[in-house]
Amino acid sequence: MTGDVALTSALRNNLLTLQNTQRQADETQFRLATGKKVNSALDNPLNFFRAQSFGNRASDLTTLLDGINLSVRTIEEADKGITAINSLLDTAESIVDEAKSAYNGSSTSVANIRGLSTDGGAAAAGTALSALNGGIKEFAAGDTLDIDVEAFGTTLATANVTAGDSITDLVAAINAITLAGGDQPLLAAFSATDQAITIDVNTGGNFDVSDVENVKITVNDGTATNDEDAAINFGGTIVRDSSGETTIYSGLYSQVQNLQDRYDKILTEITATANDSSFNGINLLKGNDLLTVFNEDGTSNLSTTGDDLTAEGLSLSTADFTSRTNVDTRSGELSSATTTVRNFGSLIATDLSLIQTRRDFTESTIETLKAGADDLTLADLNEEGANLLALQTRQQLGTTSLSLASQAQQSVLRLF
Incomplete structure (x- = not known):
């Protein structure tokens, strides 16, 4: 073609090289710039797509790892x-133990009146009024046994028996107690089988059980300068519970009420603590379940079942320490x-250990996948650096060779 420059074979070969x-x-x-020997499918299709597959799975597992960490x-x-x-x-x-101690040495019910002594001394725990069976003994002339019913901070009614009176007389005296309105507050009866007197609250008429603050039996020594109170005070408040038992406090109503208030506050705090134990919208202590997924298709997973650990969920009733039976129920x-x-704590501790183990395994798998992808695509920088140096040397030699060939042609032209 007109205008084409004719090159010798040697020049053309040098130029192509x-x-x-x-x-x-x-x-x-x-x-060297990318650090990879396979940058596209054109470089090595098999290695490129294998490495891409490894990288995709590593990315998926990394996303799952975030969820696993949230589960932890x-x-x-x-x-x-x-x-x-x-x-x-x-x-x-x-607190329940304190409530139990309030009943130690005193009656749990009026069917077994403890703390009563016929001789003015301290009675052993469990001593019942049946100790007076057959007659009120060991009383000196002039001694009396007073039975007082107190309510609203004052004595509403009283009765007494004296030395030589029988148990029947004592029962009759108790039953003879009447209030100003004519209501009979107490009902007493003697059981020959149990050898004990039972004292109950009469719920008839206009009388309210909760009005009774104290039922007090006092031994008065007529020979002493001052009347002796033998501390036979087994009152406080008489309450009829759901089982029909009549319960008696040994002057500890205010203490028991304080214990009840403290107990109820703790129940409130238990519920509040359970409600506040939420993380990422999941509360295992409120019955929420937690699902932890370990692989891409979700076939490997662990379900942690929650439980309701509020006071209601734990079946904890509000405080009612009005009888030893009720206290034992709360206990x-x-x-x-x-x-x-504790069982639920052990359960989630086991699940936590399993999840942490799977987390470590997932992290190792991610590193393995990344390493596999790198093996297929990363370049050996030392090798590539040496190759570049060799190519640069070859390029310099080729340039020199091309220059010499060009000079030879110029020398021929100067002959003309």
């Missing part, structure tokens, strides 16, 4: 709540609740 060397140098420089935090928060609830249950148990509820909380 320089172009090829430059292309290889450019590729090597790109590998959710269980850790629940565990902290369980620790707090256990502490509150221990405190509640100590049983606390024991059951403590067992439930």
Whole structure:
């Protein structure tokens, strides 16, 4: 073609070699810049797509790892709540123990009046009024046994028996007590089988059981300068519970009321603690379930079942320490609740251990996948650096060779 420059075969070969060397140098420089020997499917289709598959799975597992870490935090928060609830249950148990001690040495019901002594001394726990069976003994002439019914801070009615009177006389004296309105506050009866007197509150008429603050039996020594109060005070408040038992406090109503208030506050705090043990919208202590997924398709997972650890969920009733029976009932509820909380704590501790193990495994799998992808695509920088140096040397030599060939042609032209 007109205008084409004719090149000798040697010049053309040198030029092609320089172009090829430059292309290889450019590729090597790109590998050094990216750090990869396979940057696209054109470089190595098999390695490229395998590495891409490994990278995609590593990315999916990394996303799942975030969810696994959230599950760990959710269980850790629940565990902290369980620790707090256990502490509150221990405190509640100590209050119940205090309530139990309020009944030590005093009656749990008027069917067995403890703390009564016929000789003015202290009676052993369990001593009942049946000690007076057959007659009121060991009273000196002039001694009396007074029975007082107190309400609204004052004595409403009283009765007494003297030395030589019988148990029947004592029962009759108690039953003869009447209030100003004519109501009979107490009902007494003697059981020959049980060898004991039972005193109950008469719920008939206009009389309210809760009005009675104290029923007091006092031994008065007629020979003493001042009347002796033998501390036979087994009153406080008489309450009829759901079973029909008439319960009697040994002057400890205010103390028991204080214990009830403290107990109810603890129940409120147990519920509040359970409600506040939420993380990421999941509260295992309120019965929410937690699902932790370990693989991409969800076939490997762990379900952590929640439980209701509020006071209501633990079947903890509000305080009612009006009888030893009720106190024992609350003690049983606390024991059951403590067992439930501890068992649930053990359950989630096991799940936490499993999740942490799977988390470590997932992290290792992610690292393995990334390493596999790198093995298929990463370049050996030392090798690529050496290749670039060799190509640059070859390029310099090719340029020199091309220059010499060009000079030879110029020398021929100067002959003309």
